[in-house]
Amino acid sequence: MSDLLDRLRGRGWRMTAQRRVVAEVLDGEHVHLTADEVLERATVRLPEISRATVYNTLGELVTLGEVIEVATDGRAKRYDPNAHRPHHHLVCSGCGAIRDVHPVGDPLADLPAAERFGFTVATVEVTYRGRCPDCATAA
Amino acid sequence: MSDLLDRLRGRGWRMTAQRRVVAEVLDGEHVHLTADEVLERATVRLPEISRATVYNTLGELVTLGEVIEVATDGRAKRYDPNAHRPHHHLVCSGCGAIRDVHPVGDPLADLPAAERFGFTVATVEVTYRGRCPDCATAA
DNA sequence: TCCTATAATGGACTGAGTCTAAGTCAATAC
DNA sequence: GTATTGACTTAGACTCAGTCCATTATAGGA
DSSP, rough: OOOOHHHHHHEEEOHHHHHHOOOOHHHHSSSSSHHHHHHHHHHHOOTTHHHHHHHHHHHHHTTSSSSEOOOOOOOEEEESTEEEEEEEEETTTTTTOEEEEOOOOOOGGSSSSSSSOOOOOHHHHHHHHEEEEEHHHHH | OOHHHHHHHHHTTOOOOOHHHHHHHHHHHHEEEEEEHHHHHHHHHHOOOOHHHHHHHHHHHHHHHSSSEEEOSOOOOOOSSSSTSSEEEEETTTTTTTEOOOOOOTTTTOOOOSSTTOEEEEEEEEEEEEEEEEEEHHO
C-alpha cells in the first residue's frame, strides 16, 4: 500500500508530513479527485496543510509520472493515481464523473505521418463523453 | 462565405450586429481562436461589443453545433469553426497551437460494451499531444 | 546537534468565465 | 410607418481554479 511512498523516497523525494498525506490520499482512494477534494481529505489528517502545498505536491507527482492530470472541460482538473496502467477516460457530461476505460487498438498508430505537421507526437488522450446511468435518467 | 449566417437565420436566430460580427470572425479565419481573441477581433469591427456577448454567442454557436469547443488543459478554451467535418486535434504542449487531424479508424467502435459502465456514450475526442517544429527546437 | 537547502504557509493575485440588473432593439403585429 | 415586446446586450461585480511570493519551518546530511 505504501508502494507509492517507497518509490518517491527512492527517487530522493524529501518526505514531509504534507507530501505523505497528499500521496496517501491519492493512493488510498482510486478515484479521480479534484485538487480541492484532495485538500479537503488531506485537511482531515493534517489540518494546517495549505492549498498551495497541495497544488505543488500534485504538480510534482504529475511531473514524476506517478499521477495523471485529467482536464475535464471547464471544470477543475482531476488527478488520476492510476498512472502505471495505460488507459483512457469516459466522462459524464452531466455530473463530471470519470471512469477509466481500456479501448482496443492504438490511436497513436492511426495518425498518418502526413497528418503530423512536423510535430513530435508524444501521447494520445482519448476521452469518451456521454451520460452516466444516473444522469441519463435525470435528463 | 455567409453560409453560416444563412444557416443561423434559417434556425430563427435573431440577427444582431454583435452576433453577425462574432459569426463572421469565426467563419472568416479557419483557425482556433480563444474567446478573448474572438473578442479582440470583434472589437475591431464593433468597438462597443461586450465580453459577455461574445461568451454568450460562442456558447449558442456551440449549442447549435456550428462550432466546437476545444479544451486545452489549463489554457483558455478554443473555438473551432470547422464543426461540419469530423476531425480530432493535435496540440502543441509548448505553445498551445492546434491543428486539425484526421486519424484512420473509429475509436467509438473500439470501446467494448463491458467498458461502458451503463453510460450512453455520445462522442469521442482524440487529442494528440506533442511539440510543434518551433517548440521542439526551442526546447 | 547544527546547518542549509528544500519545502510549507497564507494571503494576495491572475485569468477565464459567469451572473445580474438595467437598458436596447429586431422582428412581428397592426 | 409605428407600437409592442420579449429576446439581446451591456458593464461591472463576482466566482472559481490555480499561481506567486515573501516569510517561516524543517528534513536530512555533516
